[in-house]
Amino acid sequence: MQTDSTILELRQAVNAVNLELLTKLNERAALVAQIGARQTELSMAHFDPKRESEMLELLVSANAGPFSQGTVKQLFKEIFKASLDLEEKQDKPKLKYSRKAHPENTTVTVVRGDISVTFGGAHKVLIAGPCSIESAEQMDATAAFVKSQGVTLMRGGAYKPRTSPYGFQGLGVAGLEIGSSAARKHGLLFVAEVMDTRDVEIAAQHADMLQVGTRNAQNFALLKAVGQAGKPVLLKRGMSSTIEEWLLTAEYILAEGNDRIVLCERGIRTFEKWTRNTLDLSAVAVAKLETHLPVIVDVTHAAGRTDILTPLAKAALAVGADGVHIEVHPDPATALSDNQQQLDFSAFERFIADMGNVWG
Amino acid sequence: MQTDSTILELRQAVNAVNLELLTKLNERAALVAQIGARQTELSMAHFDPKRESEMLELLVSANAGPFSQGTVKQLFKEIFKASLDLEEKQDKPKLKYSRKAHPENTTVTVVRGDISVTFGGAHKVLIAGPCSIESAEQMDATAAFVKSQGVTLMRGGAYKPRTSPYGFQGLGVAGLEIGSSAARKHGLLFVAEVMDTRDVEIAAQHADMLQVGTRNAQNFALLKAVGQAGKPVLLKRGMSSTIEEWLLTAEYILAEGNDRIVLCERGIRTFEKWTRNTLDLSAVAVAKLETHLPVIVDVTHAAGRTDILTPLAKAALAVGADGVHIEVHPDPATALSDNQQQLDFSAFERFIADMGNVWG
Amino acid sequence: MQTDSTILELRQAVNAVNLELLTKLNERAALVAQIGARQTELSMAHFDPKRESEMLELLVSANAGPFSQGTVKQLFKEIFKASLDLEEKQDKPKLKYSRKAHPENTTVTVVRGDISVTFGGAHKVLIAGPCSIESAEQMDATAAFVKSQGVTLMRGGAYKPRTSPYGFQGLGVAGLEIGSSAARKHGLLFVAEVMDTRDVEIAAQHADMLQVGTRNAQNFALLKAVGQAGKPVLLKRGMSSTIEEWLLTAEYILAEGNDRIVLCERGIRTFEKWTRNTLDLSAVAVAKLETHLPVIVDVTHAAGRTDILTPLAKAALAVGADGVHIEVHPDPATALSDNQQQLDFSAFERFIADMGNVWG
């Protein structure tokens, strides 16, 4: 189609310049790698914005066109970035969450004594329990029930993030004790949310797994504290976090030396009104490509209604999630929080029956 | 818990008032139903905002409290609305898309001669083909290929909605002819998008199914024209349409007497950047509850990338979708539109293999 | 700070390579510009994805590292893009909406006989009128009233985009006649929305300015038809259009030879519930930088409530908008559409008083 001889000749010339550019770019990359290695020796930062400014000024003052100064700056910023990325990749640990750093799936085992459950392995995991811990009776009934349904890991909130300060704020330490006792009595593991760096230690004493909720997804102080607590972490996606931001919240915990992290998609905030949030299962598919960490789906908070939980849970497993998180309460109508969206026991039994033999 | 005798007595009194209110409310509803029936006889509108204003004024002037005027207005608006809804339900056809009007699944059959495909029945349906119709060679190759992969319904755009007026706008009628010929030669059905009311007639002559795209989801003139065209319709959700708005776009077509509509979720616009749109599978679950019409999922436009199409398609079927829509092109890198997201033939073969025997 | 001698020497070497790269890049750009000029001569497309693929293959096969193949591809794609952008800038018309093509403000005058109003000039413009044209009495009253308040350009919808097919759809041609008559009688100009390519001609006969609404913002067939109609256009932003997409909808009209376009920001769809849409005044500020076309703000649809219209209108003018669009109705409570958000006459008088002497 493009057989004009003038064009063909010019294209040959372009090809030659391309190859010269390639040689120079690789030459440059090798030099930058040497600088980076030396900086590491001297414990110096690798990125030096002042140096970049100087290089750009030199280039702009030498530029005779036809590229504009803006284009020259932009192209060299790309080249600088590629060189820096290259040397950082060679010289520094990659992002710990990335499959590039760790291609195989990480399995996360929550364990207490001889009870354990493993995320990211051969079996899908179901987490179930009430939104809030309200009383010993409620938790005892729930624990007995979910145990009977084959659940091993029970949730229950002792600290509740409520939009209003006058909403039920959770029972605090008393709630941790109630939840932990009910779990122990019925041979269950117990996961509880923590909201304050000052509560991490006490929560880690009672819970077998700590949850960071959606409103604290970018509470970086809490992420660091949880990373240091020595417990597996259930890490919810922020309701307005991009996938990249979500994975980087895991990096905060990984950077503290804790790789027992289970990521949890729970819906993002959009304009849609017939569901409480918009469940983003593409994010699960992308996360499973990008990270070796297990990923589960909280269908309850995504939906905010009980009539689509089974299809959402099936879709979550089909897209590759390692498990499902769901809320169940002995009497949802009288629950102190989220009373529109928790399943009662008989609805939970139907859910288990409808899902079939998927939990392994 | 609440055993204070004062409270118990007051509650008895409340119970009595409740029952009196109930009697009066039903009495009112019966009167309004009679008015509605008479209005239908006289071909009068049922909702009369002036009448409502007068009733509210009367009530406000009679109100002795303790309810404030605002609360009185609000409560009576609810009562007026409930009464009106009731009589409209009794007197008028319900929304045609609703399962309340039509509890059983509607099946939509696209047919030409002895070739046919049915949405909403026992089998899941796969629609495949290129974004744009570019040449007879491209469509011939694609048609032969998708036919060999078990596809019966081929897509291809002759009119292309492009963000820029300088982007490839499609081949128009010539494109319809190319697509239609390729489909006929290879024993396929052909679905094509239409964007202009003036093109509906010619498009209906060439295509076996007409598509309304996301940017025209609330182009109500087009919906009416398509409703009158006598062809099955593939109706995409608007990228910022709520589920309710999406279902009401189907109502526009139903209101023209055409119930051969296949709804198609294709992702909504959110803040997320690693996918082109955010696939909303909860919307599919909700739509399957609300409407009897078939619902499918366009995984290509939802993802905007090719590496998560298989898990998304699996999730779509798991959540209850009746089919999947996917783009395939002989040479995506040189495609005139959407060249980041179309599968090439070998990737499509892998997709078919990975999905397994789901298309029935 | 970074005075290590090894590093300083390596940096000198990098500087030298940088300058060699710069020379080669500009050499390449000059060659590509020659190719582009020749392609224009031959009426050939400038972007050739096949040629790009070939160049990348050649480079990848020649690449000896340390840059990875992925990085080489990415850097050269940037270089290709910069070269192409450069030659297109030199060779082709720039985007017509852009201030780069047309640095001075464009003024848009709507005129009929000796009545006229000019957007983008010294004076801010106020457009006012009811959502829907409902009757001759309603339009006569409104026209008399807005004229008395200093308004010159009256709006009124004859074709109404309604979410439900059972909502009031507008009076159609009869509505255009009513609106046009009322405007003529009271010495006003008249702007009306058009929704169907088939209605553009008749609408252009009655209205002095045609409006494209938010739901048809990416109805490209309509944009082209309106571009050909020879009338000024009020072009609303799509409720989920980015600023870039909005400006490109203007380009569709400009590409038809019509530059009498007034852009109108009217709020975008977000998660916020206390306003109907989220007014995006940053978009107005950015649009005023990017385009020479006038930009106004529809405060009514942005707010969806009447109690914040004055501050929003003040903010719109402060951010640089050339005018304001607002709805007013003789009796909003009984209006056939949008009855929560239209001002009544006395509220409109207060609005005019509160805004002060801003309309020039």
Next chain:
Amino acid sequence: MQTDSTILELRQAVNAVNLELLTKLNERAALVAQIGARQTELSMAHFDPKRESEMLELLVSANAGPFSQGTVKQLFKEIFKASLDLEEKQDKPKLKYSRKAHPENTTVTVVRGDISVTFGGAHKVLIAGPCSIESAEQMDATAAFVKSQGVTLMRGGAYKPRTSPYGFQGLGVAGLEIGSSAARKHGLLFVAEVMDTRDVEIAAQHADMLQVGTRNAQNFALLKAVGQAGKPVLLKRGMSSTIEEWLLTAEYILAEGNDRIVLCERGIRTFEKWTRNTLDLSAVAVAKLETHLPVIVDVTHAAGRTDILTPLAKAALAVGADGVHIEVHPDPATALSDNQQQLDFSAFERFIADMGNVWG
């Protein structure tokens, strides 16, 4: 228009029933108010979901139609809610942020010794300073400069919320000391962000005002701690908080007895890409209606670019904001965070000049 005699008679009957309903509704409200007063005496919760369930069951079992059970439940839920709202309004404190509780504007004065600045009074307030505190030199230069430009309240981050754990995390306590010293030396007040409940005390020792950032907007533990710290609070809106949620974050601080709160709109997360966030000035207009607390606008984080800050600041003041927050840095290109969006000194001087004499 509606003069049919059958209809007129039925309407008379409806009017009579309406008035009977009104009497019963008010009777019911009075009874519920008595129950509420008794519950307050006994320190019992007012809302009792069990009681509601019982009442609804009774009504449903007594319902003879024509209203469906669903409608009866829905109407009575509205009635229950109205009654409960009424008695809570009479019996309990209103929300402290609300103008219903406190109609007059609250002024918030930040003060140290004889330096002070007041939000919500006659003068608009400008907060300026760098994103991060990086060195004593940087803060000294900035403090001297902003003082010379008429600024009294300087910002500067010692704890930085960064998406990546490997980004600059701030200097911590050393940063607080640097910021505080620079402010004291140049006669400025100092506002600093706090991110961890454990840092509130030390931050309150150095800063004259504490900031809660957008990522911690729903970190309720932090809100409570800041509420107890005895310092004025600059409270940013969460990037995905509704206006209602934002006001309720203020309520958390108010509930701790601290009413020295300045609300700060800083843009919400949407699909738009040409600005970092979407500045929501309608939220400022609505907040000024709903709350007596001062409201300011952070134009820097809303825009994420420096070329539209002046029009955004003008629009912020025009919509009713009590001040503006803006970032300025001696050398933005080398800043350790946010280097695309901070003004340099000469650009800041132009900003001050362009804004004119608005800061009083």
